[in-house]
Amino acid sequence: MPKVVDHDERRHAIAEAVRRIAADRGLEGVSLGEVAAEAGVSKGLVQHYFSTKDEMLRFATSTLRRQVERRMPGEPMALRDVLVAMLPFDADARTEALVANAFLPRALKDPEIGRRFREGHDDLVGLVASLVSAEQQAGRIAPALDAEPEAELLLALVSGLGDAVLVGHRSPERATALIDRHLARLAP
Incomplete structure (x- = not known):
């Protein structure tokens, strides 16, 4: 049986990782790779949800x-x-x-x-x-x-x-x- 993925929950988990990095290192510390590591997911998964850093940052502010x-x-x-x-x-x-x-x-x-x-x-x-x-x-x-x-x-x-x-x-x-x-x- 395929695993059910809550896409909204994943996007929010990635946004939380962006916020943790931004609080600790500022936005200059935010990259797709750093966010993936902080969220405990692959860089490819982050890119699946956010095709650009700007898109990811905009969602995080939302x-x-x-x-x-x-x-x-x-x-x-x-x-x-x-x-x-x-x-x-x-x-x-x-x-x-x-x-x-x-x-x-x-x-x-x-x-x-x-x-x-x-x-x-x-x-x-x-x-x-x-x-x-x-x-x-x-x-x-x-x-x-x-x-x-x-x-x-x-x-x-x-x-x-x-x-x-x-x-x-x-x-x-x-x-x-x-x-x-x-x-x-x-x-x-």
Whole structure:
């Protein structure tokens, strides 16, 4: 009886190998051969699923969002919890941040990867803006503030703090304290 192969599962396993290499060595470490070795499959199998490195990298970026969404707090979401969840405090979050940073230069050159980054950012702005609005309705954030620009500022803060945590400039405790301090400034 022939073995049943889950092609989607194989593609995702290869994408996971791309992410591990990107987190460890950057995109310059990603090659069909290196990915095959990391995934524990033949180079020919990688080429069966991805005819080019670009195709493989594009697919890997399509799976990044799912990784980030897994770390988000469940419903109901609280603004502070979402902001803290985006910071690279554990091994998985650190890997995700390193992978995103490795792909950033590629997003500037590859229209499809760039589009994914922009769409992901726009979705995050929408989520955080809705949480800012919820906090305003609950009386915890000043009602006169415009939710969308505040969301963009909060995401910029989280991005900067995330990079600072990655390189060791800020501890997780200090980064969390800075988020709390900024949220306190938004109170009525």
